[in-house]
Amino acid sequence: MTFWEDRPQTIAVIPDAFIFLTSGMNLALSMGYYCNPVTSHFLFSWLVGVIIGALFSAYLVKVLIKRYFVLLSSFLVVVAGILYTACPYDNMALLAARYINGIATGLITVPFIVHCSEISATRKRGIELGLEQLCITLGVFIQATYISLWNAGNTFSPLRIHGIFCLGFGLGALGLAYLVIESPIFYIRRANDAQAMNSLTCLQLPTVLSDEKKLLLEEHKNYVMLNEYFGTSNSFLRGLAPLLRMTFYRAALAFSFSLPYNNQLYFVMYMGVGGQWTGPVSTALRFLGACTAVSMLDMIGRKIVGLMGLLVMGGIGIGIAVIFAYFSNWRQEDQMRLACVLLLIFQYFAGLYAPTTSVYLGEAFPMLMKPFLITFCICVECVVHIIVICTFKFDVHPIFVFNTFTYVLMFFCFLLFLITIPETKLTTLSEAQERFRLWINLKSW
Template sequence: MSAWIGTEQYTTYFNHPDADLQGIITASMSLGSFAGSLGAGPLSDKLGRKLALVIACIIWIVGSIVTATAHSVGQLIAGRVINGLSVGITSSQVPVYLSELSRKEIRGRVVGIQQWSIEWGILIMFFISYGCSFIKGTTSFRLAWGLQAVPAAILLAVIPFFPESPRWYAEKGRWDECREILMFLHGENEVSQIEYEEIKLQVESERSAGNGWLGLFGRDLFMYKRTTVGIFAQLWQQMLGGNVMMYYIVYVFQMAGLTGNVNLTSSSIQYVIFLVTTGITLVFIDKIGRRPLFIYGGILMGILNFAVAGTMASYGKPVTSVDGNANIRWQLEGKPATGVIACTYLFVAVYGFTWAPAAWIYISEIFPSAYRAKGVGVSAATNWIFNFALAYFVPPAFRNITWRTYIIFGVFCFCGVVHSFFMFPETCGLTLEEVDDHFAKGSRAWKTKRGGRRQPTGRAEENVDIHNDEGKLSVKSNTGTA
C-alpha cells in the first residue's frame, strides 16, 4: 500500500481518498490480522501448526484475488481484511512453530528469520509496485496486488514436506511421533532424548492447570505475568512508530520535498536498510540477548523521533498541500529536509536491529507449551489492533498536528524502555521449558542474565537430575523417574 498511496493511477481510480478514508483502507488489513491472531491459537492447538498455515495460505490467496479485482473502495477494504486474517494466523503461529522446532542455542536466529523474510517480502513487493507504477491505468496496481498470491501458493505446495511441531504432538499425547520429530531435528543422540524428557515432564506438569482462554490471566504457571509481558512487548513495538514509518514513508518524504520517482527510490532505500540491519541482528541475537535490544533500541529511537520533531518544528512551514496531496500540511526544504530523511533512515536501522525482530522472538519464548499458541495469538492480536489504530491515526495526525506526531512516538519509546527494563526477564540461551523459571521464581527482570541458571522454585519439575545408567538416559524428578 505504501508504494501506491502517492500514485496517480491509485488515487484517480479510488477518487482521491482523503486522510480518514486512506487511514481506513490501510488499517483494514490490520483489523483482519487482529481477528486472525485471536482465532489462530485455538485453530493451531486443534489442527496443528502445519494445517493452520495451510488454511492461512488459502485465505491469503482468496484475499489477493478480491483485492486485485477491486472495483470500489469497499471491495478493496474487504480484500485487505481477508488478507489480514491470513496475516494474523501466520504472524502469530509461525513464531510458535519455529520456536518449537529450534534448539535453544539458535532459537533467536531461527524465529527471527520470520521478521527477516517479511522484510524481504516488503522490499520485493515495493520494487514490483515501483515497476508496475509505470504501467498506465488500473492494470498497474491490479498486477502488483495479484502477484501477492504467488508466495502463498509456493508455501502451500511445500508445507506437506515440513515436520510437525514435536511439542504439539506432546500436547496431544502422541509421544512416539514427538520422539521421532526430535530425532529428525537433532539426530539420535542425548540432545534429542534429554529434550524429549524435558517436554514430557513439562506437559505433565501443565495438564493440571488446563489451557483455556481465562488461564492466560490466571496464577497457575504464573500465566498473568507472561501474558502481560507478551501483550506489552507487542504494544510497545507498535507504539515506537516503526511500522508507521513503513506505511507512510511516502508522506514523510513528500514533507521533505521529494516527489515522484525520487520519492519512491528514496523510500526503497529505507527497506534495504531495514533488511540489512535485521539480517545482521540475526547473527548476534543469541549472543546479545533480548533485553539489551529492547532497552537501548528504545532509547535510540526515542532520540531520533525527537530529532525529527525538533527539525520539522524549527525549519518547516505550514502549507495547504504538497504535490497535490491535501493530507500533508507541513514542508521542509534544503539541509533540514536532508536531516529528516537521515533521521528516518537511522530510525529504521535501529528498529531493524532491535525491536522489529526481538519482540516476535520474545513472545514465542515466554509461554509454556499448553498456552503457547493462544498466548502468542493474544500478543500478536495486540500488535495488530494497535497497528490498526495507528494506521488510521497517522494520516489525520500528519494533517492536523504535523511534526508533533513524532513527539508522541518519542514519548512512547521511552515508556517502552522503562517497562521493558523493569518487567521483561531475559530468555536468551534457555530451553522453552527453562524459560518458565524466570517467571516462576519471581526474579527481578533487570537481574536476569542471558543463558540463565536454573534454581529450585518448589515446583516438581525443577529438581531434575539427568544421568546415564548403563547407556540408557533417565530423568529423575520429585515426582518420579521418566
C-alpha cells in the same frame, strides 16, 4: 550436535516465510506504499483481518496440526492474490482481498510462534522465531521498491502486480506445505510418544534415533507435565506479568513502522531530497537491521539487541520531532534533508528491534495460555495501527503530537525493559518462562 545439523527446523518453516512475505506487502499498503488514492477502510481492513484470523487460530492451534494452518493460510493468500490480479479496479473486490489476506496472516502467525518455539533447538530459537519479522520486512521492501519504480502513466495497475506477487508466494507456500514437521509437544499432549519421537528424529540430523533425542523427548515431556500441573487458571495468573510487558513490547513495534512516519518520509522526499529512492532505501535499511538482529539473537542475546533498537529510535525520534515541530522547517531543504537522514537511520534500528518481539512472544508465556496471550499482544499491535490510521492527519500539530508520543514511548519502554525483560539466550522454554515471571531482570547477557 552442530548448528548445521538443526537445518530441518529451518526447512520446516519455509512455507510460513512465503506467507509472511505477502503479509509484509499488505502491511506496506496499509502504511502508505501505494499509487492511487485509497480510503481509510482500505488501509485498516487488512489489520482487522489479522485480528480475526489470530482470534480463530488461538482456539484452533490446540486441535489442528501445523500443516493444516499452512494449507488454509496459503489457500487464502492465493484467493486474495487472484482477487488483486483479476479485479485491480473493483473496490469491493480489493477490500475482500485485503480482509482475506489479513485473515491468512492472523491464522498463521500464532501457530508459527507457538510451533517454532517448540521445534527449535535452544541454540537457534532466536533465528527461527525472528524469521517472522525478517520476512515481513522483506515483503515491505518488495512493495516499496516496485511502487517507487512505477510509472504513473502506466495503464497496468500496480495492485495487479501486488496480486501476482501474492499469488506466487501463496502457491509456493501451498506447494511446500509438505515440509512442515509437527511439534513433538503437540503429540506429547495427546499421549502419543511414538509420533513425538518421530518428530524429534526428523527435526535433527541425522534422522535416526539416538540417546540425545531420547533425552530431549524426556525434557519435552517434563515441560508438558509441569505446565499441565499448573492448570489453566494458574497458567493465566503466571502469564499476567509477562503479558503486561509483552503488550508494550509488541505495541512499540507498531510505532516503529507507521503511516505518519512514512508520510513524513514522502514529504521530505518532495521538499528536500527529490527522486523516488527514499521508500526503497528506508525499507532496505529496515530489512538490513532485521538481518543484523537475527544473526545476533543467539550469540549476543535478545535483550541487548532490542534495547539498542529502542534507545536509538527514541533518540532519533527527538530530532525528527523537533524538525517537524516548526512549520518554517518544512520549507527549508537543509532541514528536510536532515529529517530524511534521521528517518532512514530510524528504520535501520526499527528493523533491529522487530525480530526480538517475535522471539520474546515465543518464550514468555506458559504453555496452556500461550496461544491466547500471543493473540492478545498481536491484536493490540493491530489496534494501535488502526487507531493511528483513523485519527492521523498530516498537519503540524498532529505530527508533533505523534512524534513526541513516539519517542517518549520508546524511552519509556527502554527504561521499563532494561529492568524487567530477561535475557533468554540458550535457555529452555521452561527456564525462559521462569525468568519472565520475575519483575526484576537486570542481567543483559
